[in-house]
């Protein structure tokens with residue numbers, strides 16, 4: 001293993017020792033796979049995933065904790081969501097135990113790549129796609145599931161800092177009855193053009209509005225969005241195109257149980273966001289990331305005077321504290337793997 005400088009990790013791909021691989025035919029169930037050396041894979045140019053985007057993924061992290069053990073965080077929720085995503089995309093529905101075992105096996109075999117306590121995390125990417133060829137649009141005959149890992153640092157360059165978001169009304173992230181509520185690969189390809197444009201203008205991410213009315217907050221690129229106003233924590237409600245984020249759910253529970261905030265999941269307008277006390281976004285990759293400003297056609301709307309809001313800070317500390325075992329895991333969210 002090449003020496004890794006844990007102090008300069010970004011959110012990039014680092015090659016590790018191994019990856020997990022399993023295959024399954026349409027109509028069959030996922031059976032035991034195996035670890036194989038990390039490396040490239042061969043694929044037919046007619047593979048379902050390449051031509052028609054038949055693929056979905058998950059994202060989770062392994063943490064090295066203050067108790068010097070390695071833990072996964074709420075992996076049961078990722079397993080549940082993978083089952084929902086695979087079903088929606090006509091991929092053989094993935095069994096939860098199979099999924100969790102594959103993740104555990106991969107992390108264990110790559111344990112040396114889990115950054116030391118407080119120096120980053122091991123990002124885990126389970127991904128499944130249609131491997132068999134198809135030229136007509138249909139679910140293909142065979143699927144491949146892989147789990148690979150990469151040690152990572154902060155998602156956004158510069159670490160934890162207030163993000164600058166751009167509203168782009170020319171694009172939507174996902175349609176209400178489409179696939180925005182699952183982790184379909186196509187949701188992320190749709191975001192690349194507006195994201196690249198926003199980044200070239202100096203913004204960190206795009207804030208999308210809902211595809212039906214162009215009125216309600218949707219998501220921030222790869223993350224769920226929250227605002228706080230007068231001890232109320234608000235976030236767009238699930239049920240349409242919003243992704244049921246694992247961090248989203250965790251923050252809601254921490255805010256209610258540990259900070260006594262009122263939790264409101266509902267449709268939220270831009271004005272409510274502009275008038276909020278503070279805002280932040282959440283995701284496995286971004287953790288809890290503060291929002292410093294939102295720019296729309298009328299100009300820049302600053303939040304928390306461009307600083308990190310106090311509740312945002314507290315929620316981040318509590319979430320990361322649980323994940324790193326700095327504080328007790330009262331919710332029973334950790335899955336130790338060694």
Ligand code: COI
Pocket residue numbers: 058059060188222283284285286
């Ligand atoms: C995650 O937060 O883990 C995600 O899956 C978002 C990813 C596209 C970076």
